Structure formats: structure tokens, C-alpha cells
Amino acid sequence: MSTDGKTLGGRLRGRVWKYGDNIDTDVIIPARYLNMSTAEELARHCMEDIDPRFATEVEAGDIIVGGENFGCGSSREHAPLAIKGAGITCVVAESFARIFYRNAINIGLPIIVCPEASREAEDGDEMVIDLEAGRITNTRLDKSYTTSPFPPFIMKIIQAGGLIPYTRAQLASAEG
Amino acid sequence: MAQTLAEKIIAHHVYDPSHSDSVPELSPGDLIEVNVDIVLANDITAPISLREFEKLGVERVFDPDKVVLVADHFAPNKDIKSAEQCALMRRFAREQDLPHHYDVGQMGIEHVLLHEQGLVLPGDVVVGADSHTCTYGALGAFATGMGSTDIAVAMATGRIWMRVPETKRFVYTGTLQPWVGGKDLILYTIGMIGVSGALYQAMEFTGPAIDALSMAGRFTMANMAIEAGAKAGLFAVDASTESYVAGRAKRPYQVFASDPDAPVAEVIEIDASTIEPQVALPHLPENARPISEVGEVRIDQAVIGSCTNGRLEDLRIAAGLLKGKQVNRDVRCIVIPGTQQVYLDALREGLIEAFIEAGAVVSTPTCGPCLGGYMGILAAGERAVSTTNRNFRGRMGHTDSEVYLSGPAVAAASALTGHISSPEEV
Numbered sequence: 089m090s091t092d093g094k095t096l097g098g099r100l101r102g103r104v105w106k107y108g109d110n111i112d113t114d115v116i117i118p119a120r121y122l123n124m125s126t127a128e129e130l131a132r133h134c135m136e137d138i139d140p141r142f143a144t145e146v147e148a149g150d151i152i153v154g155g156e157n158f159g160c161g162s163s164r165e166h167a168p169l170a171i172k173g174a175g176i177t178c179v180v181a182e183s184f185a186r187i188f189y190r191n192a193i194n195i196g197l198p199i200i201v202c203p204e205a206s207r208e209a210e211d212g213d214e215m216v217i218d219l220e221a222g223r224i225t226n227t228r229l230d231k232s233y234t235t236s237p238f239p240p241f242i243m244k245i246i247q248a249g250g251l252i253p254y255t256r257a258q259l260a261s262a263e264g
Numbered sequence: 265m266a267q268t269l270a271e272k273i274i275a276h277h278v279y280d281p282s283h284s285d286s287v288p289e290l291s292p293g294d295l296i297e298v299n300v301d302i303v304l305a306n307d308i309t310a311p312i313s314l315r316e317f318e319k320l321g322v323e324r325v326f327d328p329d330k331v332v333l334v335a336d337h338f339a340p341n342k343d344i345k346s347a348e349q350c351a352l353m354r355r356f357a358r359e360q361d362l363p364h365h366y367d368v369g370q371m372g373i374e375h376v377l378l379h380e381q382g383l384v385l386p387g388d389v390v391v392g393a394d395s396h397t398c399t400y401g402a403l404g405a406f407a408t409g410m411g412s413t414d415i416a417v418a419m420a421t422g423r424i425w426m427r428v429p430e431t432k433r434f435v436y437t438g439t440l441q442p443w444v445g446g447k448d449l450i451l452y453t454i455g456m457i458g459v460s461g462a463l464y465q466a467m468e469f470t471g472p473a474i475d476a477l478s479m480a481g482r483f484t485m486a487n488m489a490i491e492a493g494a495k496a497g498l499f500a501v502d503a504s505t506e507s508y509v510a511g512r513a514k515r516p517y518q519v520f521a522s523d524p525d526a527p528v529a530e531v532i533e534i535d536a537s538t539i540e541p542q543v544a545l546p547h548l549p550e551n552a553r554p555i556s557e558v559g560e561v562r563i564d565q566a567v568i569g570s571c572t573n574g575r576l577e578d579l580r581i582a583a584g585l586l587k588g589k590q591v592n593r594d595v596r597c598i599v600i601p602g603t604q605q606v607y608l609d610a611l612r613e614g615l616i617e618a619f620i621e622a623g624a625v626v627s628t629p630t631c632g633p634c635l636g637g638y639m640g641i642l643a644a645g646e647r648a649v650s651t652t653n654r655n656f657r658g659r660m661g662h663t664d665s666e667v668y669l670s671g672p673a674v675a676a677a678s679a680l681t682g683h684i685s686s687p688e689e690v
């Protein structure tokens with residue numbers, strides 16, 4: 089699927105899939121599918137225990153909005169991978185579980201903490217997100233929200249395209 | 265400056281490219297790179313780590329002695345795909361000459377195995393591609409779960425970025441009631457602060473009730489720190505820790521302690537003498553209730569095992585209740601020793617015999633039903649009481665099944681009566 093113009097640093101526009109508090113990694117991708125590890129395979133089962141429509145109806149460019157503690161539970165990177173594989177370009181929530189937060193940054197899935205935007209969004213809304221400016225707009229409400237920017241260290245990882253390219257560059261410069 | 269246990273361990277591990285001997289002063293919120301003592305992955309997280317490791321263009325892991333791989337989640341292989349994941353891990357372990365690759369025959373559930381084998385020691389920084397890596401905090405180590413990509417980087421470089429967490433201190437006073445153990449203390453605590461009650465923080469467990477708690481009980485508590493959203497759950501090193509580590513440690517280790525005046529986010533005092541055996545109702549660990557308030561809940565399955573309660577002490581408690589009695593005809597009681605050593609010790613003590621005679625089944629060490637993998641999956645409408653750590657929707661099988669979390673005493677008592685029961689009832 090194409091994510092043209094929707095990569096990090098660009099402007100994202102998409103339909104909102106709204107979920108509640110404590111969305112755990114077992115509902116994002118149930119353990120029975122952890123004998124697979126590619127984003128494409130995992131995406132087919134993403135959210136199926138909480139929202140069976142998700143995997144079939146999600147479109148590239150859509151956005152997930154959660155409540156508090158999104159991604160709690162296991163360390164499975166399969167969770168953000170499944171979400172990314174489904175074509176989701178950004179997850180906005182009131183707060184994130186820390187391992188999920190790291191994992192998302194590390195694999196290059198943009199993830200934003202914005203309690204107000206999360207609370208006020210409804211399923212099916214359209215959001216426009218400007219990652220660099222740290223601005224989220226809900227077009228139904230015609231309302232914009234500002235988010236706090238990523239810490240510089242994390243921004244470096246994001247700009248490098250994830251932890252692997254970041255580390256590869258670090259290792260290369262240490263050798264050179 | 266006064267510092268907490270977590271801050272001190274991290275400060276002593278800060279990566280310093282200039283190799284100076286100075287230990288930096290850290291404050292919560294600082295983003296730093298740390299050197300790690302042990303890097304861990306398992307059969308479901310290693311495959312992704314290994315794929316990412318390859319992309320780094322590094323030939324060898326940073327130190328073969330410090331990389332631990334354990335096949336425990338779907339091992340012995342539950343199906344062809346799991347077999348392939350384990351094979352991938354095995355191949356990597358051979359190529360890299362990793363002495364600490366635990367395969368079927370040596371393996372156990374990682375978070376029962378690593379400290380049993382003396383691989384993790386006080387003062388260590390441990391990162392694992394498994395959220396329950398926080399278990400080793402019981403030893404006074406800073407141990408935390410991460411994702412597969414983080415672990416790939418740690419395997420290659422021996423370091424990882426982290427944010428210094430704030431510490432939330434829990435002080436447990438009083439003497440525990442009969443049948444109350446580490447599981448009950450931690451379920452009670454999570455019930456009190458909620459599943460995001462310690463988000464991004466280090467939980468520090470202290471107080472007279474903790475001093476009196478066994479190492480098994482401490483591992484159980486540290487194990488579930490993640491269920492409150494915490495990054496780590498730590499205990500001070502004391503005589504119990506030292507005697508646990510003696511005979512296991514094959515390298516020197518360092519003991520750190522919190523300064524009494526170190527600033528912490530919050531101090532929470534808990535009178536542990538008032539805590540009854542706890543049960544966490546579906547579908548969140550924070551739904552903890554005292555056993556007296558659970559009411560009549562019929563069960564179809566009782567699971568005794570996992571990285572939370574799969575240690576010898578847990579099996580002793582369960583066997584003590586089951587011995588000479590019969591598991592209720594409507595209950596499948598599944599006992600899973602955490603490691604080969606736990607299995608063997610239980611066998612020698614006659615616990616395995618007690619389980620089998622009571623009508624329970626005993627499995628080889630594996631995660632199995634804990635994550636709904638295999639060896640005890642629930643059908644729609646079924647209910648289990650389980651000594652595991654998560655009762656999320658669908659965690660042990662069908663989305664319309666339910667998991668009630670408890671310690672081994674309540675699980676064993678419930679297996680006998682067929683409904684969630686206090687050990688006092690049997």
C-alpha cells in the first residue's frame with residue numbers, strides 16, 4: 089500500500105478509528121498470531137478481538153485514536169507492526185504504555201500524545217496531522233490542537249527513519 | 265545528591281565513549297545511553313530481533329556471554345510456524361556461538377530461568393524483548409522489557425537508550441495473613457493504583473513485610489510491575505538476596521541501595537496485615553478484589569504456573585492443598601513447573617505425584633496457556649482461575665472466555681471446589 093506524502097515529517101490526513109482506555113497488545117494482535125512476524129500477515133488480524141471490522145475496512149492513511157495507556161501489556165513489537173502494516177499512519181492517544189511507545193518510534197510509526205484531541209475525537213472523524221509543527225486538526229469539529237514536540241534525542245531517531253538506520257549511521261561514524 | 269536504587273544502577277551503567285571513571289549524576293527524565301549486562305529474547309520476539317540485527321550490518325553480537333535466548337513461549341514447538349521461529353533462533357545461536365541458548369531440555373520460562381541459572385545478578389542492567397523482564401528487579405537489578413528492534417541494537421552494540429524513570433516507593437508494613445503471598449500483595453497494589461498507576465516509573469518495594477518476604481514472592485511482585493505500567497520493579501538487596509545469589513553467581517556483582525532522602529515521586533504506605541488473598545476479575549489486573557468479595561464464580565480450568573507463579577514455592581503451596589484430595593470433575597487443573605530444575609525438585613519432593621493423584625495434569629515447562637498459546641486454551645464462555653499475570657480479553661483463548669488472576673493457594677483451592685474459593689474452605 090502507498091503511504092506517499094504520509095511519511096514522517098509530512099502531513100497526514102485520514103479517517104479516525106476511535107478506541108477507549110487501556111487498549112492492550114493482546115487486542116491489537118492476539119498471541120495466537122505471534123507465530124508470524126511480518127507486518128502484512130499480522131495486519132490481517134489487527135484489532136480483531138475488539139473490532140472485527142477493522143482489518144477488512146481500514147484504509148491506507150487512516151489514523152487510530154486511543155484513550156489512556158494505549159498499547160499496554162506485552163513487549164510484542166508485533167503490535168505496532170500490525171498497526172503499521174494495516175496502513176495506519178499515526179496513533180494519537182491520551183497516553184501510551186512505554187514499551188509500545190518505544191517500539192512505535194523504533195519502527196517509524198508516528199505516535200502522538202494529545203489528551204484533548206483524543207478525548208474529543210469520534211469514530212469516523214477526519215484528522216489532519218502536521219508532525220513537524222505538532223498540530224492536529226479535527227475537521228468535523230473544525231478545531232486544532234497543539235502537541236508537545238518530541239525530545240531532540242527521539243526526534244533524531246525519527247529523522248533517521250527508526251532505530252536501525254539511526255544505529256547503523258552511528259556505528260558507521262564511529263568506525264570512520 | 266541523594267539517589268534512588270534505580271538511579272544509582274543506571275548511573276553506573278551510563279555509556280561513556282571517553283571511558284572516564286566518573287559516575288554521572290542523573291535525574292528522572294534524562295535520556296541517556298546505558299551499557300547492558302544481559303540482553304534477552306525469546307522464540308516469539310527473537311525472530312524480529314534477528315531480522316533487524318541483520319539490517320545493522322554487524323557480524324557478531326557484542327558479547328556472546330551476555331546474550332540469552334530462550335525458547336519458551338511456543339516451545340516445545342506447537343505448530344510448524346513456531347517450529348520455524350525456534351529453528352531461526354537456534355541457527356543464530358549456533359552461528360554466534362551463544363552459550364546461553366536454552367532449547368527444549370534445558371529451557372524453562374525465561375523469567376524463572378535466568379536468575380535460577382545465576383545469569384542475572386544484583387546491580388545489573390538487563391534488557392529483554394519481553395515485558396516481564398522486570399522480574400529481575402527482585403534481585404536489586406534494573407531490568408526492563410523492550411521491543412525486538414531495541415533488543416537487536418542492544419545485541420549488536422551492548423547499549424541502549426533509556427529515560428531515567430522517577431521512582432514510586434511502596435512501603436508494606438505488618439505481618440501477612442495466612443495464604444497471602446507476593447501475588448496477593450502485587451494484585452492488591454495494582455488494584456489500588458490501576459494499570460497505568462506507575463506508567464514510566466520505577467516501583468520500589470520496601471518495608472518490614474517485604475523484608476520478611478521470600479525471594480519467590482519478590483520475583484512474583486517484580487514480575488507484575490509492568491501490569492501497573494512501570495518500567496521496573498525493584499527490591500533492595502538483603503540477606504535473602506545474598507543467599508539466593510550465593511552458589512549461582514559466576515561473576516562479581518555490585519550492590520546499590522536507595523538513599524533514604526532520595527527524592528521520589530510518591531511514597532505509598534500499605535498495611536499488609538489487612539490484605540486477604542486477592543483475585544483480579546476480568547479483563548484487567550487492576551480489578552483486584554479480596555477473596556471474600558468475589559462471590560460464586562464457577563470455573564472450567566485452573567492454571568498453576570507461569571513466570572509469575574511457576575516456582576517451587578508456588579508448587580509446594582498448590583500441592584499442599586491438592587494432596588490427598590480430588591480436583592473437581594468439572595475443572596481441568598493444569599500445573600506447569602517454570603523450569604526443568606523446578607520440575608525435578610518438585611518431582612523429588614513428591615509434589616508431582618500429589619498433583620497427578622489429585623487429577624491434575626503436569627506439563628513440561630512452557631508459557632503455554634498464559635498467553636493463549638497452547639496447552640489449555642479456553643472455549644467461548646469458559647472461565648479459568650490462573651496464577652499468571654494478565655487477564656486481558658482473549659488472553660487465554662476465545663474472546664468470550666474469562667481469566668481470573670490469583671496466587672497458587674486460591675487457584676488450587678478453586679480447582680478442588682469448582683468455583684473460586686479461599687484456601688480456608690478446603
Ligand code: SF4
Nearest residue numbers: 373570571631634635
Ligand atoms: S509465562 Fe506468560 S507472561 Fe511469562 S513470559 Fe511466558 S507468556 Fe509471558
